[in-house]
Amino acid sequence: xxxxxxxxxxxxxxxxxxxxxxxxxxxxxxxxxxxxxxxxxxxxxxxxxxxxxxxxxxxxxxxxxxxxxxxxxxxxxxxxxxxxxxxxxxxxxxxxxxxxxxxxxxxxxxx
Amino acid sequence: xxxxxxxxxxxxxxxxxxxxxxxxxxxxxxxxxxxxxxxxxxxxxxxxxxxxxxxxxxxxxxxxxxxxxxxxxxxxxxxxxxxxxxxxxxxxxxxxxxxxxxxxxxxxxxxxxx
Numbered sequence: 462x463x464x465x466x467x468x469x470x471x472x473x474x475x476x477x478x479x480x481x482x483x484x485x486x487x488x489x490x491x492x493x494x495x496x497x498x499x500x501x502x503x504x505x506x507x508x509x510x511x512x513x514x515x516x517x518x519x520x521x522x523x524x525x526x527x528x529x530x531x532x533x534x535x536x537x538x539x540x541x542x543x544x545x546x547x548x549x550x551x552x553x554x555x556x557x558x559x560x561x562x563x564x565x566x567x568x569x570x571x572x
Numbered sequence: 573x574x575x576x577x578x579x580x581x582x583x584x585x586x587x588x589x590x591x592x593x594x595x596x597x598x599x600x601x602x603x604x605x606x607x608x609x610x611x612x613x614x615x616x617x618x619x620x621x622x623x624x625x626x627x628x629x630x631x632x633x634x635x636x637x638x639x640x641x642x643x644x645x646x647x648x649x650x651x652x653x654x655x656x657x658x659x660x661x662x663x664x665x666x667x668x669x670x671x672x673x674x675x676x677x678x679x680x681x682x683x684x685x686x
Contacts, residue, residue: 495675502679503680504663550615559617559628562615
């Protein structure tokens with residue numbers, strides 16, 4: 462029979478615009494969250510992390526927001542560039558210490 | 573440091589053959605992880621080690637899969653016998669401390685079992 466793969470959410474953004482990628486998590490014991498970027502043919506690459514005692518953290522062109530009340534994490538990328546095109550994963554850990562990955566979001570930057 | 577190094581980058585093998593994937597973690601990292609990535613299941617944690625000791629292998633799909641870490645700078649993931657459904661990209665990652673620091677990933681091994 463036909464195999465069905467994961468349906469990756471996709472997001473297309475015009476170059477130079479800002480993008481927001483969202484992630485929901487289910488484990489209320491999670492206390493450390495990471496955003497990874499995966500380009501085609503490469504391994505996931507660390508972008509930014511945040512601990513549960515924070516609700517916002519900023520890096521270079523990226524901001525992560527954490528809302529523990531609704532178990533929601535977001536990654537904002539400012540002034541997007543073609544090199545930002547990739548699949549973005551959120552990952553969480555806590556409690557059992559396992560780093561659990563979400564299904565990912567494919568971001569495409571339109572020149 | 574060159575980062576996490578995996579070999580081979582690509583492996584094509586026939587069903588029933590033994591496959592061994594290799595990983596060299598970043599020096600000084602206490603944790604090593606093996607992940608599998610497929611279109612069907614995404615990124616799955618197979619097993620992880622702390623100071624060369626396997627801590628959790630609950631993600632290993634079957635007894636055909638085994639992993640070892642004989643020393644702090646080397647780990648292997650072995651599949652024997654291999655099956656077509658094992659075809660995937662296998663990633664090794666290492667971190668200083670699980671749960672409080674990020675894991676650094678290797679480039680992965682793309683395994684195709686025909």
